[in-house]
Amino acid sequence: MKKIKILLLLLTVTVAGFYSCTDNNPVENEVVTTKSISLRTTLNEVKKANNINGKNTTSTQDQLLCFNFVYPINLSYNNGTVISVASYNGLIEILSNETSALYIDGIEFPFQVQHEGAITTIHNEEEFFALIQDCTFYTVNNTVLDFTCYSIVFPISVINANNETILVNNQTELVELVSANPAGTVSYQLNIVFPISVVQNDETIVIHNLYEFFALNNDCPSSDCICTADYSPVCVHTATGIVEYSNACHAECDGFTAADFVNCNPVVSIDFGSVLGTCFNMSYPVQIQYQGALQTVNNNDNLLQYYFPAQSSIPAFHYPVTATFNTATGPHTIVITSQAQFEAAIANNCN
Structure with a gap:
């Protein structure tokens, strides 16, 4: 199938002010493109x-990145349409x-x-990833190390460095995948299998693709x-309790300094x-992972049958779950997406 070589694809209008007339000619040779996380990262930068936020603007600044494409380049849309781009403009x-659809x-x-x-010359995705790392772009690896903006609903699937689809069950496993090694570098680029769900401001949001992410x-x-x-956690105490950042840089981005850092693991005895x-009530039904299967639980007595304090401080919930805490200022409902978050909520509210 021939794919049309154009500089600009619009739904109804083709704008050709910047380009030569040859940009509208059909592509005589089949162009093979590769889906690229590094490309999407670069385009996001x-x-x-x-200042493109879904609005039409042609105010260009091509000196803010650490590299420039040598044009023309062949790109493709998520629907498979291939285009040739002749200039930065x-x-x-x-x-x-x-x-998000195109x-x-x-x-x-x-x-x-x-x-x-x-x-x-960039020959493959690995070389492209090394290039954007050198430029310190805000990569997918960086995004998931910001724990304060939203919570990912686990488990999620990712494609690992061996091109295998694996299940990631919690935040700890995800951090291990994307964190820098002792030399300060990371060779694995997080490849998420979409869709996934996240919880932000107590609202569950479905993210369908990398563009939306x-x-x-x-x-x-x-x-x-x-x-x-890199994962070198620091914590600060806020009005809503202790907040963990993946490293000091993320905390400083939120306006904190080293003087604000506190112990991330205070000694707290949790008796679920x-x-x-008493301190909190669960919103039922919930599901518990038990002996390789999910068990549906509808009340406290049933839930406590799956609570084994010698094994874990929290029952093995299938997240997210919702709990309402009885605080001094009144009931406070929280959507909880991980065991670590549940433990922190109990530590902060059930003293």
């Missing part, structure tokens, strides 16, 4: 640099018209970039920071059985 025009997600390898005064994270305060993808029904 371009959009932020040019043309790329900005395309990005200004993206939507967005760029692929590129033809190899391509060239101008980086540190030299022309470099970056859009969500662009609204988080940490998206304006350049923090390394004694505070259930």
